[in-house]
Amino acid sequence: MSVKSLIRRNYNKQPELDFPDYKSSIFRAPKNKKISFPSSDSEILGPIFNKNIIGELDNNLTLNFSKNKKSPLGHKIIVYGTVSDQFSNPIEGALIEIWQANSAGKYLHDKDKNSAPIDPNFAGCGRCLTTSRGYYEFLTIQPGPYPYPNRGIEWRPMHIHFSIFGKSFGQRLITQMYFEGDPLLKHCPMVNSIADEKAKKSLIGALDTSRSNTQNLLAYKFNIVLRGIKQTYFENRREGL
Amino acid sequence: MTTSKENLDETPFQTAGPFLHIGCMPNAIKIEKLYQNDLGETPFKNKNESELITIEGSVFDGNGFALDDVMLETWQCDENGEFREESGFARFIPNNLTKKFILKTVKPGSFKGFDGKIHSPYISLSISSRGLNMTLNTRIYFEGDELKNDPLLSIIKNCNENSLIAKKISKHSYLFDIFLQGEEETIFLDI
């Protein structure tokens, strides 16, 4: 017999929920301490997603919304990497969903009040499942930075939003990938809500010059790590070993 | 799966922001032709209306405003207490006029966990939105069920444990409001 448990989350390497520099957190971040408890089946067993939900162009944001095969404006980029767990095991079949602004820094969304233009050939929405080696890849357009109301007007660094499902509800992750060298990074309160410098840096996609120079686009590498799951065996009831 | 020591840190969270619908439920905001269905539209397929319960509620911020820009995700076992990997997941948002979300699903069964203990019926719930630097996790238990011996409920006796229990309104419907802050702040879990 064995018990499975998720590796405890290290909150020193996660963002602060209550971070007043990011104004919207003030009335939304809960004040009480979260309750910790041993993982139960619901945190470990699924959900997982079937291949048949993914369409052929779902990971190609340069074509999945284009009219008459017209390209969206901006320069093309490839964003790629792996999804693994904390033991470096690749996770196969992880669902990655992404969303982003267009090259002008505008989202295709009624609530985006930025005056930048929408791009009729770009929705900014993509998804894929990782391969057996945990690999994923998106072809998209470099998102623009954009202004938003915070403490007055502030600018978001260029970023792509990522939502990831591994094999377990307890591995669920929502994050953002940033771009190497962006001067806005150090001014962003959402980035700075993470105190640990190494953790912060792990969200920055690295320019892959070798790939960029052989293809007609810039390539960025962004590896994602989901929580590990430990299995503890009970000596006295060991079975099948 | 292994028993050795982990060597990598988990990737940090960042807020899902106000435009999460584009990536997670494009059809809900009329980006239509990309995905046939939004993920998690129905947690269990091919169920009759009579087999389903509804859970309705709102998510309130610290000012007491019901939010309409949050995304909720639920994960549960089926009516027999089995986790079925490809069924049981739902994703939904509050209605922008009523500010209420409605989940239609089967009532989960109780189950014997791999810890050997009996768990009362519950649905795991996560909440993501602008202003939340990390996704929040909680659980929905059900009024009227045997809850005394549930392994989680029995360790949180001294706080607002009622915030985890959906109120029964009628035979098949429940109310579950979520309070991000304030006196009634919902219990959130370090899952």
Ligand SMILES: [Fe+2]
């Ligand atoms: Fe954004």
